[in-house]
Amino acid sequence: MSHSDHSLSIAAPHSGTLDGPQKAALTLAALGVLALLISLPMNTVPHAGLWLVGALLAIAIGVVGYAWRSYAHHPAGIKNNGVWHTGLTSRGAVAWQVGVMLTSFYIVLYFFPQYLGLAGEGHANTGIIALFDPLSRLLGGNPASQWFVYGTLYTVAILSMGTKFILKYRHNKYEVVRTISVMFFQLGFAFLIPEILARLSLPYNDFKNMWPLNYSFFDSWNVQGLLSTGGFGLFMLLFGVAMIFLISPILTYFYGKRWYCSWVCGCGGLAETAGDPFRQLSDKSVKAWKLERWMIHSVLVFAVVMTAALIYSYLGGDSAKGFWLTRGMLLGIIAIVLGSVGVVLLVRPVMVKELNNTVRFIALGILLVIIGLTAYAYIIGSSDIFFVQSYSLRKAYGFAIGAIFSGVVGVGFYPLLGSRVWCRFGCPMAAVLGMQQRFFSRFRITTNGGQCISCGNCSTYCEMGIDVRSYAQRGENIVRSSCVGCGICAAVCPRGVLKLENGKPSSRFSSDPIAIGKTGATLR
Amino acid sequence: MNDPRIVIIGNGISGITAARHIRKHSDAQITVIGKESEHFFSRTALMYVYMGHMRYQDIKPYEDHFWEKNRIGLKQGTVQRIDTEQKKVELTDGATLPYDSLIIATGSASNTFGWPGQDLPGVQGLYSLQDLEAMEENTKGIRRAVIVGGGLIGVEMSEMLRTRNIAVTFLVREDTFWGSILPKQEADMIVRHMQEHGVELKFNTELKEIVAGDDGRVAAVRTKGGEEMACGFVGLAVGVHPNIAWLKGSPVIMADKGVLVNEHLETSASDVYAIGDCVEFHKNPDPQRKNIEQVWYTGRLMGETVARTITGERTAYDPGIWFNSAKFFDIEYQTYGWVRNERQEGEAEHYWEHPNGRSAVHLVWNAGDRVLHGVNSFGFRLRQEVFDRWLHEKATVDHVVKHLHEAAFDPELYKRMAPAIRASFNTTNKVTA
Numbered sequence: 001m002s003h004s005d006h007s008l009s010i011a012a013p014h015s016g017t018l019d020g021p022q023k024a025a026l027t028l029a030a031l032g033v034l035a036l037l038i039s040l041p042m043n044t045v046p047h048a049g050l051w052l053v054g055a056l057l058a059i060a061i062g063v064v065g066y067a068w069r070s071y072a073h074h075p076a077g078i079k080n081n082g083v084w085h086t087g088l089t090s091r092g093a094v095a096w097q098v099g100v101m102l103t104s105f106y107i108v109l110y111f112f113p114q115y116l117g118l119a120g121e122g123h124a125n126t127g128i129i130a131l132f133d134p135l136s137r138l139l140g141g142n143p144a145s146q147w148f149v150y151g152t153l154y155t156v157a158i159l160s161m162g163t164k165f166i167l168k169y170r171h172n173k174y175e176v177v178r179t180i181s182v183m184f185f186q187l188g189f190a191f192l193i194p195e196i197l198a199r200l201s202l203p204y205n206d207f208k209n210m211w212p213l214n215y216s217f218f219d220s221w222n223v224q225g226l227l228s229t230g231g232f233g234l235f236m237l238l239f240g241v242a243m244i245f246l247i248s249p250i251l252t253y254f255y256g257k258r259w260y261c262s263w264v265c266g267c268g269g270l271a272e273t274a275g276d277p278f279r280q281l282s283d284k285s286v287k288a289w290k291l292e293r294w295m296i297h298s299v300l301v302f303a304v305v306m307t308a309a310l311i312y313s314y315l316g317g318d319s320a321k322g323f324w325l326t327r328g329m330l331l332g333i334i335a336i337v338l339g340s341v342g343v344v345l346l347v348r349p350v351m352v353k354e355l356n357n358t359v360r361f362i363a364l365g366i367l368l369v370i371i372g373l374t375a376y377a378y379i380i381g382s383s384d385i386f387f388v389q390s391y392s393l394r395k396a397y398g399f400a401i402g403a404i405f406s407g408v409v410g411v412g413f414y415p416l417l418g419s420r421v422w423c424r425f426g427c428p429m430a431a432v433l434g435m436q437q438r439f440f441s442r443f444r445i446t447t448n449g450g451q452c453i454s455c456g457n458c459s460t461y462c463e464m465g466i467d468v469r470s471y472a473q474r475g476e477n478i479v480r481s482s483c484v485g486c487g488i489c490a491a492v493c494p495r496g497v498l499k500l501e502n503g504k505p506s507s508r509f510s511s512d513p514i515a516i517g518k519t520g521a522t523l524r
Numbered sequence: 525m526n527d528p529r530i531v532i533i534g535n536g537i538s539g540i541t542a543a544r545h546i547r548k549h550s551d552a553q554i555t556v557i558g559k560e561s562e563h564f565f566s567r568t569a570l571m572y573v574y575m576g577h578m579r580y581q582d583i584k585p586y587e588d589h590f591w592e593k594n595r596i597g598l599k600q601g602t603v604q605r606i607d608t609e610q611k612k613v614e615l616t617d618g619a620t621l622p623y624d625s626l627i628i629a630t631g632s633a634s635n636t637f638g639w640p641g642q643d644l645p646g647v648q649g650l651y652s653l654q655d656l657e658a659m660e661e662n663t664k665g666i667r668r669a670v671i672v673g674g675g676l677i678g679v680e681m682s683e684m685l686r687t688r689n690i691a692v693t694f695l696v697r698e699d700t701f702w703g704s705i706l707p708k709q710e711a712d713m714i715v716r717h718m719q720e721h722g723v724e725l726k727f728n729t730e731l732k733e734i735v736a737g738d739d740g741r742v743a744a745v746r747t748k749g750g751e752e753m754a755c756g757f758v759g760l761a762v763g764v765h766p767n768i769a770w771l772k773g774s775p776v777i778m779a780d781k782g783v784l785v786n787e788h789l790e791t792s793a794s795d796v797y798a799i800g801d802c803v804e805f806h807k808n809p810d811p812q813r814k815n816i817e818q819v820w821y822t823g824r825l826m827g828e829t830v831a832r833t834i835t836g837e838r839t840a841y842d843p844g845i846w847f848n849s850a851k852f853f854d855i856e857y858q859t860y861g862w863v864r865n866e867r868q869e870g871e872a873e874h875y876w877e878h879p880n881g882r883s884a885v886h887l888v889w890n891a892g893d894r895v896l897h898g899v900n901s902f903g904f905r906l907r908q909e910v911f912d913r914w915l916h917e918k919a920t921v922d923h924v925v926k927h928l929h930e931a932a933f934d935p936e937l938y939k940r941m942a943p944a945i946r947a948s949f950n951t952t953n954k955v956t957a
Binding site for chain 1: 537566568569572575576577578579582583584585586587687717720721820821824847849850851853854856858905906907908909912933934935936937938939
């Protein structure tokens with residue numbers, strides 16, 4: 001039984017036609033987008049500041065007005081009516097059109113910014129980038145770049161669609177607070193603070209953007225840039241390293257990876273707000289899960305290898321370049337960090353007991369190869385670890401992972417593959433946090449005894465493609481590395497079966513399924 | 525030695541649970557016969573397909589490769605008769621399936637009461653996948669619907685129709701909603717909530733007949749009170765009965781309202797068992813329960829129980845502490861233990877309702893020793909594990925209220941319900957320690 005009658009309407013939270021105010025709000029938002037697009041062919045944009053503010057306000061007010069009309073005067077509750085009857089949210093014709101539009105936008109943004117009006121050296125911006133110049137000058141003091149345009153639009157999307165999400169889930173305080181958090185981190189940490197730093201002639205830095213998601217953190221220009229600005233730059237460098245090795249592991253231990261992925265991260269922020277109408281499109285099959293594990297861990301290995309090679313290359317053999325760190329010390333650090341992961345894999349303490357041997361030995365092999373090749377390069381005095389120029393590795397990573405995967409596919413394919421394609425299949429940060437969440441964290445989703453009716457709402461609305469139901473219907477807790485803790489499975493459950501919780505790591509796998517009767521069956 | 529052949533008639537939650545657990549414990553050859561669909565789906569989720577929350581493939585709890593991987597044979601077909609002498613099942617398509625053990629798990633069928641016009645186009649119940657498909661067709665382009673009933677299926681159908689902006693009038697024979705189960709306070713709260721969603725409820729109203737229009741489709745209903753209501757759709761949600769009409773050709777298996785079984789779920793024919801909605805106990809092992817139980821959870825329990833028996837560990841059905849759950853539009857409902865619609869002799873109660881009218885808790889206990897009998901909870905999720913333990917241990921209501929926060933299962937950051945409930949309990953129940 002399939003619904004092939006996809007409507008061509010824009011996502012309506014209630015099936016049926018849009019009413020007057022909804023149409024008016026959507027028209028306003030569309031006019032805002034149009035106002036941005038009109039600037040594209042212009043050499044100089046008149047009244048750029050006013051024009052820009054007007055366009056952005058029209059978009060924001062249009063989206064929020066539409067959401068207000070759609071949700072506010074209906075009783076608070078789950079608003080998934082018509083999701084699979086609406087073309088945009090069920091891979092109908094409109095979804096494909098939007099997908100193509102988003103994908104094209106990312107391709108132009110990453111590879112052809114000149115078409116947006118990015119000026120060459122010594123020239124003034126034109127087109128849409130010129131439209132953003134006044135705002136950029138106001139905040140950071142410099143003319144806009146394509147990244148400033150992107151960052152502004154990204155922030156407007158998270159703020160306006162975040163407000164929509166809050167209206168939609170206004171009965172659910174976890175969702176409301178979590179969404180305020182992603183809106184705050186996007187506006188403050190990703191957008192405003194870096195601009196303010198620029199105004200203060202300090203290096204651009206998004207404090208919450210950690211390596212390996214922030215794969216350019218250890219690039220020599222970034223490190224040197226940070227070091228060249230004295231105490232504050234050094235602080236930023238140390239803070240970045242502390243985020244990786246200290247702050248993030250501690251927070252992940254206590255709360256699971258959700259503290260980052262669905263409360264702080266910018267990619268997660270966009271997925272949870274603008275991507276929310278598409279969360280049901282993620283693939284829940286076991287096949288997709290297998291593919292996910294191969295892909296995401298391959299990207300992580302790629303990121304580690306690329307970064308190690310890069311640092312190794314620019315360190316040089318001595319401290320001539322001004323770094324106290326030498327290649328020998330880096331070899332030591334790599335050996336210690338990767339070696340300790342290897343020891344955990346070998347010794348197999350209680351928490352990773354259930355890791356199967358194939359996985360262990362593949363992982364061990366990879367760790368040994370990385371350590372071995374680094375040591376080999378050190379001994380023979382080569383400046384490249386992996387027999388390829390580290391710079392080309394870095395370039396390949398930036399292109400394939402940074403631009404194509406996280407941008408073009410990650411967001412461009414929202415309407416086709418769901419909102420967390422990047423987070424699930426590609427993000428090396430999610431891979432690191434996920435391993436920790438799976439083996440060393442207090443976080444789990446608890447199943448409430450035998451109350452599950454196997455309806456499938458939890459699995460359907462899991463943006464990470466976890467088949468939540470397969471656990472819930474057996475009375476098992478959900479402990480999965482990919483879970484970002486968005487809480488929607490618990491929200492859409494009609495029988496109160498799921499709860500995100502932190503507790504003793506030893507108890508996280510199973511609250512015992514309810515034993516029924518004294519001698520009778522156990523609901524599994 | 526050949527593995528025993530096990531045939532299960534019915535691929536709903538009971539039959540499938542039995543099949544899965546037999547596979548867990550044995551290498552038996554398992555064949556499941558299903559009439560409605562090739563694969564198992566969650567019947568309780570049919571409403572979400574109509575509302576557009578999910579597609580049919582989303583309400584199938586197992587991927588299609590699951591069955592082959594677990595060596596559970598699926599056969600779509602209808603049973604003609606059971607030959608208990610030769611131990612084989614005959615299908616209407618001429619196929620026969622020999623068995624060593626047979627499990628009957630054919631579920632329910634919708635009730636009708638011989639109303640004139642009940643077979644008109646546009647009049648239907650909601651139980652099967654075919655009913656869902658019919659409802660999709662029957663409600664195309666209509667503006668008004670009438671639901672006849674007063675229970676869970678009725679409120680589900682109302683919710684479904686409201687998502688398509690179809691006006692709903694709900695005819696309830698009794699003077700309150702689901703009055704056979706819910707106490708008056710809860711029923712009133714749910715009624716207000718349904719009205720908030722635009723459902724018009726008419727109590728003490730009985731259907732007399734359904735009237736056809738010129739096109740031969742339903743055009744109106746008439747009540748016994750003489751009222752006539754125009755409508756393009758009539759939903760009959762007046763309960764279900766065990767689906768055993770097909771069993772008439774197999775008289776060796778005794779049946780009354782349902783297939784009669786003892787506490788081991790054994791029928792009158794040897795090696796023939798029955799589980800789930802289609803069962804009628806001679807005497808339910810739990811004297812508090814009725815002899816026919818039509819609940820998702822009891823279907824699962826019976827499936828697990830019979831699987832044990834068939835795989836060599838003869839087990840009596842022992843359903844334990846009663847629990848159930850439902851959702852009325854936006855309000856979730858959970859219950860543990862027994863909260864009857866009216867207080868039984870010697871029972872005391874406390875009812876708390878949030879001022880917003882969307883959360884409520886009803887505690888019932890024995891007035892003498894203060895042991896808790898049960899709890900109804902609305903808009904406040906409770907941990908089954910904890911209430912199951914308290915009810916097993918015969919905890920007093922005072923203990924339960926004092927420790928209520930331990931049973932809270934609401935999402936993190938939610939406003940805590942327990943303190944308000946405790947405060948209201950303490951003001952009306954001065955406890956002498």
